Amino acid sequence: MRTKLPLSRANIAYAHDIFMAAVSLPLSLWLRMGLSIESVPLDFIVQSTALFAIIATTVFLPMGLYKGIWRYASMNDLIQITKAVTLAVLAFALILFVISRAEYLPRSLPIINWFVLMALLGGPRFIYRLFKDRHLELVADNNEKPGIPVLLMGAGDEAETFIRAIRRQPGAAYRIIGVLDAKGGRVGRHIHDVPVLGTPDQLEMIMRRLGADRPQRMIVTKSDFNPTLMKKLLNLAEAHGMTMARLPGLTAFQTGVGDEIEVTPVAVEDLLGRPQAVLDRPAMRSLVAGRRVLITGAGGTIGGELSRQIAALGPAEIGLVDSAEFNLYSIDLEVAELAPDIARQPHLADIRSTQAMSAVFTALKPELVFHAAALKHVPIVEDHVAEGVQTNITGSRNVADLCREHDTQIMVLISTDKAVNPTNVMGATKRIAESYCQTLDRTRSKDECRYLTVRFGNVLGSTGSVVPLFERQLAAGGPLTVTHKDITRYFMTTREAVELVLQASTLATSARTVAGGIMVLDMGEPVRILDLAEQMIRLGGKRPYEDIDISIVGLRPGEKLYEELFHNAENLTPTDNAAIQLAAPRVANHEMLIRAIDEICTAARENKNETCRILLSKMVPEYRPGETAAKRLTTQ
Known part of the structure; x- marks a missing residue:
């Protein structure tokens, strides 16, 4: 040729x-x-x-x-x-x-x-x-409109690339005053004539030395600074009147001469992140590749990310179930664009309907099922007990029973830390769903479906979570609302959570995995919500309590001061992955549990909210309905 x-x-x-x-x-x-x-x-x-x-x-x-x-x-x-x-x-x-x-x-x-x-x-x-x-460079020097004076944090290759890109931009939006080096080894040297001025600890002296030519913005050049350093930099930037941003991807430096290079805001994930967990990606691909996979709640935050990551692992066919028409349409379109060669079955179906879900299983014959569909908003479910029971208990039982009936190999139940010592209806219903899947796994025969539960905390940016709420409140000028000054939560990014769900699923057939055990993801350290609110205000270039206020509004019905990942009776054992622990099951009698579930599901179909609440407290002894927020504070 x-x-x-x-x-x-x-x-x-x-x-x-x-x-x-x-x-x-x-x-x-x-x-x-x-x-x-x-x-x-x-x-x-x-x-x-x-x-x-x-x-x-x-x-x-x-x-x-x-x-x-x-x-x-x-x-x-x-x-x-x-x-x-x-x-x-x-x-x-x-x-x-x-x-x-x-x-x-x-x-x-x-x-x-x-x-x-x-x-x-x-x-x-x-x-x-x-x-x-x-x-x-001469054109940029002669431009009438000077760029925003900025200080770069990080004296590595990324800083060199950015400086070189800025030098090529006539009328660039930024004028680089200097560079900070985290370790100090390059202080006193230059990168393309831009001086490395000092370390972050020397920032106050550097700002005095710069005088009237003080930078207005600090731009973080590296993506692997640890959260502790990022928080420190955020505080330093605020103390010296600078906003904070980070470099875009390297493709942004390949713009034409007339294009303007933009930096991106520092995300809250940068302050809460943890080192990337070690993943066995070949095992994840081996789990999914060539198999028929069903995802319930596919239009939600976790279900959607599961759909995207699973599609990338080469399944034979992927089934998407959601009860919301637009959510189903959106995720089906996205999966079609990401993996056009993979067969798809979008199903507009409610997991509470045995007939509808039976039709889904008959059409797809799934070998793997990821059950992410649930009602999860604590205050809403607290006021609609019967609805919570029908979705989180009846729906989960329907999916679990159909997995056994249709010879599914593995079912993965997506659970929550709110199922541990629950103080609300949502947590109690999810605990019963956990218990049902545990008993099915413990009573299965050798060739029957394996049931695995994966439990984790809050997902950053999910619908209804605190981060999008704070973002809306910031955009409106405040105040940010926090329910209690000491309230804490575990956080994880959606991508990381789903990666670890898939990793945990690969352990389902491991000899070390106890029947009925619950895989619990390492969530790191809990985050104080008040601190999170203050950090998000600073990320927006504002000052907490001065530019944007924070209001303490009191705990909501069913809300806990802090979440737990394990029950005291759940013995922990390590797995092959350090980011995943196995909680040994609390044993429940399968027949008694089935009768109790039948009773509460009947009450839910009849919309008997208070009856459902009473039955929940009997089935989950830790759940104490009607307990006031003040009482919960004294018992936590």
């Missing part, structure tokens, strides 16, 4: 290189022989030059010399030039030796020609780049 040149500028560069190749041979000969060159017949020089030009024509194009842009000439381009020149010179020497035994030509000519041609090809490229860079 003939290699085509993509652009007219590439054609010009190609012609330039062939011309330089033709020039390089007589020039090299003259450098070697001086005036003695007259002893070489002119026709021999012309023929040799033509031969070398033809060889260059044949070699240069396939070597990929014209995929690069002179404006961005780099070491990779120099490597490609080196390969092409070496091949051309060797081919010329070999052919000339075969034709004429290299008569008239000194043996050192190929070596000299190599150096000359390297200079003639590489020199113009790098001179052009230096000229363009300097030209853009």
Whole structure:
């Protein structure tokens, strides 16, 4: 297949290189022989030059010399030039030796020609780049509108890339005053003439030294700063009147000359994050690849992320179940775009309907089921007990029973830390769903469905969670509302939670996994919600209690002061993954549990809210309905 040149500028560069190749041979000969060159017949020089030009024509194009842009000439381009020149010179020497035994030509000519041609090809490229860079810097220096003065945090490769990109932007939005180095090893040095001024601990001295040229914004250049340092930087930035942002992805630096480089806000995840858990991705792919997978609640936060990640693992077919039409439409469209080759079955169905879910199982015959559908908003479920029971208990039982009936291999129940010592209806109903799946797993025969429960805390950014609430309140000018000054919660990003759910699912067949056990994800340290509110205000460039107020509004019905991941009676054992622990089950009598579930589900169908609440307290002894917030504070 003939290699085509993509652009007219590439054609010009190609012609330039062939011309330089033709020039390089007589020039090299003259450098070697001086005036003695007259002893070489002119026709021999012309023929040799033509031969070398033809060889260059044949070699240069396939070597990929014209995929690069002179404006961005780099070491990779120099490597490609080196390969092409070496091949051309060797081919010329070999052919000339075969034709004429290299008569008239000194043996050192190929070596000299190599150096000359390297200079003639590489020199113009790098001179052009230096000229363009300097030209853009002069344009930027002469621009009437000065950029925002900024201070970079981090003196590594990312900072160098950003500084270089800014230098190429006429009228760039930012003017880099200096750089901070977290470890201090590069203090006193320069990155493209931008000084490394000191460490974060020296910021006050640095700001005094800068005087009137103080930066207005701190831009974090690295993505792997730990949350403790990020919180410290946020406090320092606020103390010195700076807002805080972070660098965009590297693709943002590939903009054209007329495009403006934008930084991105520091996200709350940067302050709460933890080191990435070690994942066995081959095991995750082995679990999903080639299997039929069903996801309930696919339109929700967790269900949607499950759908996306599972689609990327190559299932044979993916079934999406949701009772909300628009949510189902949205996730089905997204999965279709992400994995167009994977068969899909979107089902608008309510897990509370045995008939509807039976039709779903009959159509898909799922081998893996991830049950994420649930009612989860504590205050709403607290006022609609029967609805909570029908979805979280009846619906979960329907899915679990159908898994056994249709020979599903593994069912994964997505649970919550609110199921531990529950103080609300939502937590109590999820605890009963856990218990039912545990008893099914403990009473199964060898070839029947394996039931696995995965329990974790709050997911950042999920619908109804505190972070989107704070964002709306910030946009409205405040105040931010916190229910208690000491209330804490566990947090995890949606992506991380789902990755660990899939990782935990791979452990379902492990010999170390106890029947009926609950996989509990490592949520890190609990976060004080008041601290979170203050940090989000600072991230918005405001001052807590001055620009934006925070109101303490009191605990809501059923709300706990702090959440727990384990019950005292659940013995913990490690798993093959340090980010996942196994909680041994609290044993429940299967037959008694079925009778109790039948009774409460009947009451729920009849919309007997108070009866359901009483039955919940009998089934989950830790749940004490009617207990006041003040009483909960004294018992927690």
